[in-house]
Amino acid sequence: MTLPREYLGQDCPIARALEIIGERWTLLIVRDAFYGVSRFSDFRDHLGIPRAVLTDRLNLLTGQGILARVTAASGRDEYSLTAKGRRLWPTVWSLNSWGNEFYGSDRPCRTYAHNGCGGTLAADGRCGSCGVIPGPAELTVLPWPDAPATSKPDLVSQALSVPHKLLTPIAEVAAS
Amino acid sequence: MTLPREYLGQDCPIARALEIIGERWTLLIVRDAFYGVSRFSDFRDHLGIPRAVLTDRLNLLTGQGILARVTAASGRDEYSLTAKGRRLWPTVWSLNSWGNEFYGSDRPCRTYAHNGCGGTLAADGRCGSCGVIPGPAELTVLPWPDAPATSKPDLVSQALSVPHKLLTPIAEVAAS
DNA sequence: CGTCTTGGTTCGGTCAATGAACCATGAGGC
DNA sequence: GCCTCATGGTTCATTGACCGAACCAAGACG
Numbered sequence: 001m002t003l004p005r006e007y008l009g010q011d012c013p014i015a016r017a018l019e020i021i022g023e024r025w026t027l028l029i030v031r032d033a034f035y036g037v038s039r040f041s042d043f044r045d046h047l048g049i050p051r052a053v054l055t056d057r058l059n060l061l062t063g064q065g066i067l068a069r070v071t072a073a074s075g076r077d078e079y080s081l082t083a084k085g086r087r088l089w090p091t092v093w094s095l096n097s098w099g100n101e102f103y104g105s106d107r108p109c110r111t112y113a114h115n116g117c118g119g120t121l122a123a124d125g126r127c128g129s130c131g132v133i134p135g136p137a138e139l140t141v142l143p144w145p146d147a148p149a150t151s152k153p154d155l156v157s158q159a160l161s162v163p164h165k166l167l168t169p170i171a172e173v174a175a176s
Numbered sequence: 177m178t179l180p181r182e183y184l185g186q187d188c189p190i191a192r193a194l195e196i197i198g199e200r201w202t203l204l205i206v207r208d209a210f211y212g213v214s215r216f217s218d219f220r221d222h223l224g225i226p227r228a229v230l231t232d233r234l235n236l237l238t239g240q241g242i243l244a245r246v247t248a249a250s251g252r253d254e255y256s257l258t259a260k261g262r263r264l265w266p267t268v269w270s271l272n273s274w275g276n277e278f279y280g281s282d283r284p285c286r287t288y289a290h291n292g293c294g295g296t297l298a299a300d301g302r303c304g305s306c307g308v309i310p311g312p313a314e315l316t317v318l319p320w321p322d323a324p325a326t327s328k329p330d331l332v333s334q335a336l337s338v339p340h341k342l343l344t345p346i347a348e349v350a351a352s
Numbered sequence: 353c354g355t356c357t358t359g360g361t362t363c364g365g366t367c368a369a370t371g372a373a374c375c376a377t378g379a380g381g382c
Numbered sequence: 383g384c385c386t387c388a389t390g391g392t393t394c395a396t397t398g399a400c401c402g403a404a405c406c407a408a409g410a411c412g
Contacts, residue, residue: 013275013285020279022200024400025302031190039211040359050401055360075409076358084278090300091274092190094266099189102260103196109189124266124309133300216390226370251378252386252389327372 020064021088026057027047029083031092033067036135037156037168038078046156061085081167089136090125097123113140117167136166196240197264201225203234206261207268209243210312212346213332214254222332237261257343265312266301273299289316291341312342 009083028047037043044054052103058079058155061067066085072078081088100109101123115138119129126133142163197203204223213219220230234255237243242261248254257264276285277299288297291314295305302309318339335346 005195011285012207013273013280014271015204015275016279017271017275018203022198024198027194027198028191031188041357044359051360052362052402053400077360087274087277091267094270095193097188097189098263098267099193101263103192104189109187112204148325217388220390226372227391228371228393230371232368 012054020060020066022089023057023060025053027088027092027095029054029061030058030066030081030088032089032156033079033081033085034089034092034166035141035156035160036164036166038080038167038169040061040079042156043079043168045154086136086167093121093125097125109144110160111144111161112143113141114138115140139166140164141166196242197267199233199236201229202237203268203271204266205230205233205237206242206257207338208332209255209257209261210265210268211317211332211336211344212340212342212344214256214345215252216255218330218332218346219255221330222261261297262343267342269297271299273301282349284337285320287318287320289339290314291316313344316340 021030025047028049029043032043032046037046037147040054040058043049043058044051047054049057058067058069062069063077064084065082066088067079068082074173113119114121114127114130114132114134114159116125116134117130119127121134121139140163141162143161157171164170197206201223205219205225208219208222213222216230218304219225219234220227223230225233234243234245238245238255240260241258242264243255244258246254246256289295290297290303290306290308290310291309293303293306295303295316298304299309306322316339317336332346340346
């Protein structure tokens with residue numbers, strides 16, 4: 001039985017990469033992992049993905065060593081990006097940049113700030129102030145200026161309504 | 177009726193980008209367009225994609241202004257990347273880089289050379305000699321060293337068995 | 353002991369992908 | 383003109399992935 005996800009006969013690293021992360025939802029899960037999302041229910045609530053599909057994708061990503069699954073002391077499973085997963089940041093950023101350039105005009109969107117110098121990330125991934133290309137651990141995602149606080153009720157949307165360092169866990173938000 | 181390709185409710189440029197180029201085959205078509213593939217039959221032969229799906233994807237990509245369709249004097253349709261499509265190079269490159277880093281060990285793969293200085297492109301997209309990050313128009317794709325000339329019979333594979341500048345049309349290969 | 357949360361699995365229905373067959377147009381040979 | 387082939391599709395039946403809703407098991411909590 002051949003794998004259903006396979007692009008047959010493509011001796012190409014792009015095809016190989018897309019076999020792993022090219023399925024529906026997969027890169028959005030990775031994006032949320034960069035935001036610090038780690039729990040099944042938070043992925044579920046933020047993405048609106050069917051549970052069965054989320055189970056499948058999390059198993060695939062952990063099986064490929066992109067996410068690491070740890071059962072926390074509380075008994076809840078937690079998922080976090082491995083080094084291999086964090087190497088997907090250029091891909092995630094390039095999609096963000098392209099989507100923002102060609103489809104972001106109708107609505108302003110989140111921006112990314114370089115932790116050290118406070119500069120804003122430009123389309124090419126460089127910090128607008130100091131010119132370096134920061135990795136995800138050096139970035140803070142900022143809400144768009146006129147973000148309505150009531151945009152969405154889920155924990156992740158609430159956590160991202162204030163500046164949030166990438167790769168740091170989504171904190172429990174105190175009831176307002 | 178909601179669009180089947182939509183990620184509902186995601187106010188995010190990444191989700192927006194994936195709605196357009198996140199479907200199966202789409203980014204491989206874009207990759208081939210960077211290689212200079214322009215004809216329906218060449219995409220078909222190189223990718224092994226079902227005709228109906230290729231029709232659908234080419235219509236989608238031209239509808240979104242990523243590819244431009246021109247009916248050549250010969251009567252054949254030709255597809256080429258627009259400026260918006262060429263802005264997908266960072267995404268394509270990042271996937272190539274990630275796939276090569278984590279899944280390329282079993283088999284060496286194509287490398288990319290910077291036209292000006294001849295340096296080889298590193299994983300971060302920089303030219304190994306001069307340090308700039310070249311765009312696709314400044315790159316040449318090189319076959320892997322021990323490439324068997326008989327690897328695949330289709331025109332595109334043959335054209336890529338010798339060094340080939342990106343974005344230049346796949347030339348007719350003279351019979352050997 | 354009953355209820356709630358978490359993290360799933362199962363199931364029927366729907367929709368997209370697949371491969372094979374069919375078709376329309378235009379070019380070239382004769 | 384007539385036949386044939388290449389190109390660029392469309393149509394169709396089958397398969398498989400995605401979907402939402404329902405169900406389930408284990409642990410926390412009262």
